[in-house]
Amino acid sequence: MGLIVARNREELAKASGGGRLALVPTMGALHEGHRSLMRDACARANRVAVSIFVNPLQFAPNEDFSRYPRTFDDDLQVCEEEGVSVVFAPAAEDMYRHDRQVSVNSGEMGRIVEGAFRPGHFDGVLTVVLKLFHLVQPDLAVFGQKDAQQLAMIRRMVADLDLPIEIVGSPTVREPDGLALSSRNRYLSEDDRRVALTLSRALRVGAGEFTPAKIRETARAVLDEAGGALDVDYLVLADPATFLEVSETYEGPAVLAVAARVGGTRLIDNVILTLSPA
Numbered sequence: 001m002g003l004i005v006a007r008n009r010e011e012l013a014k015a016s017g018g019g020r021l022a023l024v025p026t027m028g029a030l031h032e033g034h035r036s037l038m039r040d041a042c043a044r045a046n047r048v049a050v051s052i053f054v055n056p057l058q059f060a061p062n063e064d065f066s067r068y069p070r071t072f073d074d075d076l077q078v079c080e081e082e083g084v085s086v087v088f089a090p091a092a093e094d095m096y097r098h099d100r101q102v103s104v105n106s107g108e109m110g111r112i113v114e115g116a117f118r119p120g121h122f123d124g125v126l127t128v129v130l131k132l133f134h135l136v137q138p139d140l141a142v143f144g145q146k147d148a149q150q151l152a153m154i155r156r157m158v159a160d161l162d163l164p165i166e167i168v169g170s171p172t173v174r175e176p177d178g179l180a181l182s183s184r185n186r187y188l189s190e191d192d193r194r195v196a197l198t199l200s201r202a203l204r205v206g207a208g209e210f211t212p213a214k215i216r217e218t219a220r221a222v223l224d225e226a227g228g229a230l231d232v233d234y235l236v237l238a239d240p241a242t243f244l245e246v247s248e249t250y251e252g253p254a255v256l257a258v259a260a261r262v263g264g265t266r267l268i269d270n271v272i273l274t275l276s277p278a
């Protein structure tokens with residue numbers, strides 16, 4: 001059967017079918033990273049639904065909601081090529097009632113690290129993801145590891161609200177030179193792109209060290225090499241489940257995460273590493 005495109009919840013309801021269903025939530029402007037999420041989903045389920053919705057709730061008024069890339073026809077082609085069964089692409093009026101009152105509160109964890117720089121962002125993400133879960137009713141949902149705190153927050157929501165959905169984190173896809181794929185990369189000029197490479201290089205070099213202090217110090221030194229061309233919001237070495245900074249004696253998985261602005265574009269990236277006793 002071909003790709004079904006549902007533009008509202010009624011059309012989505014009609015598109016239901018049997019078997020194990022995987023959801024890949026996206027905001028469109030699909031690239032290789034999204035293809036990789038879809039392939040991961042296809043390998044784990046009989047049917048894959050992709051949602052395409054630029055969620056106004058997760059953008060602050062000063063952010064790029066209105067200029068966020070919208071490439072719907074190309075996105076449909078990608079979904080078709082990847083064997084997706086259903087694309088759910090609702091209008092904002094269809095997703096949110098004009099008089100809506102209730103939303104998800106992402107708690108303390110939603111206000112640290114990325115959340116400290118984007119107030120309300122994770123409330124907006126969790127609200128739309130919870131609505132998508134209810135509307136699509138998937139058995140599992142696949143999210144990119146590139147948005148590491150988002151992935152951690154979604155896992156927390158699923159645990160805290162007892163949602164019967166398996167959450168799969170899928171590895172970050174990178175350009176051959178290391179740049180993590182992002183829909184926002186298309187905003188970068190050639191010069192910006194060169195500077196943007198500092199993020200993945202800082203993470204790679206930092207992750208080669210062995211103690212939290214040395215990892216942070218080394219990664220920070222690489223970021224500093226870019227001087228004023230890179231405006232760093234944060235560099236953290238944190239527990240990937242809580243996003244709290246790890247102590248010098250911490251052992252186990254850790255996420256080294258960075259957010260920085262290059263030109264007018266805000267980029268994030270991270271790597272997962274394992275800290276073991278010295």
Ligand code: PAF
Pocket residue numbers: 025026027053055058125128129147150
């Ligand atoms: O990662 C994204 O593209 C978005 O935050 C998501 C999960 C689709 C929610 O709007």
